[in-house]
Amino acid sequence: MTEKLYWKDAYIKEFEASVVNVIPEGVIFDKTAFYPTGGGQANDTGELLVDGMPYKVNDVRKSGEDIVHILDKNAGIKPGGKVIGKVDWRRRYSLMKYHTAIHILSSLVLKKYGGKSTGNMLYPDKAHIDFDFPQLNRELGIKIVEETQSIIDERHAVTSRLLTKEEAASFPGLIRTQPGEELIKGLASIRVVEIEGVDLQADGGTHVRNTSEIGAIKLSSFENKGAHRKRIEIKIE
Numbered sequence: 001m002t003e004k005l006y007w008k009d010a011y012i013k014e015f016e017a018s019v020v021n022v023i024p025e026g027v028i029f030d031k032t033a034f035y036p037t038g039g040g041q042a043n044d045t046g047e048l049l050v051d052g053m054p055y056k057v058n059d060v061r062k063s064g065e066d067i068v069h070i071l072d073k074n075a076g077i078k079p080g081g082k083v084i085g086k087v088d089w090r091r092r093y094s095l096m097k098y099h100t101a102i103h104i105l106s107s108l109v110l111k112k113y114g115g116k117s118t119g120n121m122l123y124p125d126k127a128h129i130d131f132d133f134p135q136l137n138r139e140l141g142i143k144i145v146e147e148t149q150s151i152i153d154e155r156h157a158v159t160s161r162l163l164t165k166e167e168a169a170s171f172p173g174l175i176r177t178q179p180g181e182e183l184i185k186g187l188a189s190i191r192v193v194e195i196e197g198v199d200l201q202a203d204g205g206t207h208v209r210n211t212s213e214i215g216a217i218k219l220s221s222f223e224n225k226g227a228h229r230k231r232i233e234i235k236i237e
């Protein structure tokens with residue numbers, strides 16, 4: 001089981017760890033600050049020194065309770081090896097801004113317009129979110145992004161914590177999707193991300209500490225992918 005340093009503190013850029021296992025796909029450490037693809041958030045990339053030798057982290061994936069780092073090469077890495085990891089911070093910080101922005105936008109659409117989000121994907125240079133919201137069109141999309149910007153500009157604090165299943169049950173709407181409900185059935189505790197005064201939802205991603213860090217967003221595209229699938233894409237300017 002890999003300890004998730006990015007849950008402790010999403011702002012950890014460099015860390016020390018030990019190699020636990022080397023498998024054909026990649027390398028597993030006792031702890032990591034590299035975020036694996038999940039919850040719509042793309043993986044981190046970056047660099048490593050393992051016992052003084054340099055490696056590139058090209059991809060990061062979850063495998064059960066482990067986090068696997070896919071490197072440019074595995075040669076020379078053995079269990080017990082001393083790791084210094086360095087996350088590509090430009091990429092990750094951008095993903096954090098998009099992730100928090102998308103939470104604000106989806107919460108606004110749900111609470112004000114009754115539109116349900118069915119999925120989202122965050123990249124370092126853009127993010128999109130799909131809604132089951134038949135009335136959504138480009139014009140309304142632009143308005144929603146402007147309303148999201150107003151909330152961003154209110155400088156809300158963003159925090160995360162672990163809730164027991166019982167505590168989580170007292171917050172209806174914490175888990176918004178069917179796959180999400182299936183996923184938490186087997187978990188002892190549920191991590192939630194709170195944008196104070198705006199949104200509280202179950203989430204495994206990395207977020208900024210304050211919405212003011214996001215800056216200015218704009219609607220970069222609107223796509224009508226069917227009555228129950230309208231896609232809003234945003235870009236941070």
Ligand SMILES: [Zn+2]
Pocket residue numbers: 039099103203204205
């Ligand atoms: Zn999320």
